[in-house]
Amino acid sequence: MSVAVKLAPRKNERPEAGALLAWYDRHRRALPWRARRGETPDPYRVWLSEIMLQQTTVKTVAPYYARFLAKWPTVQALAKAKLDDILRAWAGLGYYARARNLHACAQEVAKRGGFPRDEEALRKLPGIGAYTAAAIAAIAFDAPSVPVDGNVERVVTRLFAIEDELPTAKARIKALAQSLLSMDRSGDFAQALMDLGATICSPKRPACALCPWNESCLAFAGGDQESFPRKAVKREGKLRRGAAFVVLRSDEKILLRTRPEKGLLGAMTEVPGSKWMHDFDPTKALDAAPKFRAAKWQKLTGVVTHTFTHFPLELIVYKTEVPKNTRAPKGARWVPIQNLSGEALPTVMRKVLAHALD
Ligand code: SF4
Structure with a gap:
């Protein structure tokens, strides 16, 4: 999407959670695993989708998610499945350690009678890292957590024009993202931030004219949005x-x-x-x-x-x-x-x- 309209950003004004949430209420993506308005999110579906989405796109994940849910509609059903069957259903999604951890995690959760509600306890489960724990805590349980993935890193580094390179800047990005959080709608805030990064604040040619935070965005003010996040030169593994x-x-x-x-x-x-x-x-x-x-x-x-x-x-x-x-x-x-x-x-x-x- 190209940006034809150049707005006049007002520097130094902090981005308001309310503006992002109002935008989300109008433009939220309808995703197969996302609870509809007024519905209570199902932690199993949230977890399953977040594991599948690690390193993979929404488009790729959708048919896998539907097949998994049809075959194993609950975490208990998945816990009882044979690892071989799970690996077969997973084939093509890549990163197979995730499928093995998915099974181990389902067994652990089924044993303890449900998913824990906070980030720290979630992180102790197999295959759940910092991002996934924050995403499940926020989306499934409305906990005050902000999951920070590549999309969110891009939004935050642009909002605050962070000059530090990735990965050094990660801790600062996380703290700034957390400082923007709306405490009364944590789950929606997390998803709104994800949606903004995925649909508006794209890596190339972000649609800043449509962005609810364009008046507070320092990168937009400077006209160099695409140069953020700053990245250290990547060293490829040896052939x-x-x-x-x-x-x-x-x-x-x-x-x-x-x-x-x-x-x-x-x-x-x-x-x-x-x-x-x-x-x-x-x-x-x-x-x-x-x-x-x-x-x-x-x-x-x-x-x-x-x-x-x-x-x-x-x-x-x-x-x-x-x-x-x-x-x-x-x-x-x-x-x-x-x-x-x-x-x-x-x-x-x-x-x-x-x-x-x-
Ligand atoms: S104004 Fe543009 S660069 Fe800044 S957060 Fe919004 S979409 Fe991203």
């Missing part, structure tokens, strides 16, 4: 490389295995592969291939790339075919190709299979 082995059996089955429970992509499904290393030697890739008598490995053209939060990955892919009745090596299993959608395959493995099977 790791490896090999993946796609083995097809003549009766339309594919060789898969389950990753170890702990660690990256824990308990997810994968095709056999080498270790992922900075100093991977492609000339020795086949040393890590599953052993089949007389297997002819074909190295596929191109590589599969994927970026994890802390490193980029590049995989070369080998493919072979083996006769029907070939036994799976220890720790692996044959899965009919038509059943692949029921497997907890992380995105990187879906890319490998698409590369090999297309």
Whole structure:
């Protein structure tokens, strides 16, 4: 959205919670997990959506949220679910540790008879960090907490023209966000701040003319909104490389295995592969291939790339075919190709299979 109208901001006037809440009452987003006006928020739904929304967009989360709620309508139902079923339903949302923590947290909450109401107690539950604890406390229980995510950081650094770089500025941003809080409508205030960051105070070309706080915003006054928040130069993780082995059996089955429970992509499904290393030697890739008598490995053209939060990955892919009745090596299993959608395959493995099977 472009800003055609230049308002005259009045510097040094503090942003009023009331102005933001009045804007929220008119323009709040209708989100599947958000309680409608007059409805009491359901802590289970708030928690479930907040866990799913970590590092993921509203658009991506919506169908997952609907499926989870249909399958496990209460925290007790989720607590009783099998971890495998949860991982399968989660496949494609990424960051699989969240799905495992989701299960552990549901079990803990079911055992204690419900979610705790304050930030500190919420933080002790599996998978609930500072942001999520504040979001659940505010939205589900109207506690005086302000969840600060990237959107809120952007709004606050612009309002106060904070020159400190992220992440150093985080503590100051949190304190300033808290100082703006409306004590009588804490839950609405938190959601209003999220909505403002998500819809009006966008990273590029914020729609300041429509912003309820434009008269108090120092970045708007200076005309350099887009330069906030100031960020330290990001150092990317070092590239790791490896090999993946796609083995097809003549009766339309594919060789898969389950990753170890702990660690990256824990308990997810994968095709056999080498270790992922900075100093991977492609000339020795086949040393890590599953052993089949007389297997002819074909190295596929191109590589599969994927970026994890802390490193980029590049995989070369080998493919072979083996006769029907070939036994799976220890720790692996044959899965009919038509059943692949029921497997907890992380995105990187879906890319490998698409590369090999297309
Ligand atoms: S005036 Fe513009 S930059 Fe300032 S908070 Fe509002 S949308 Fe963001």
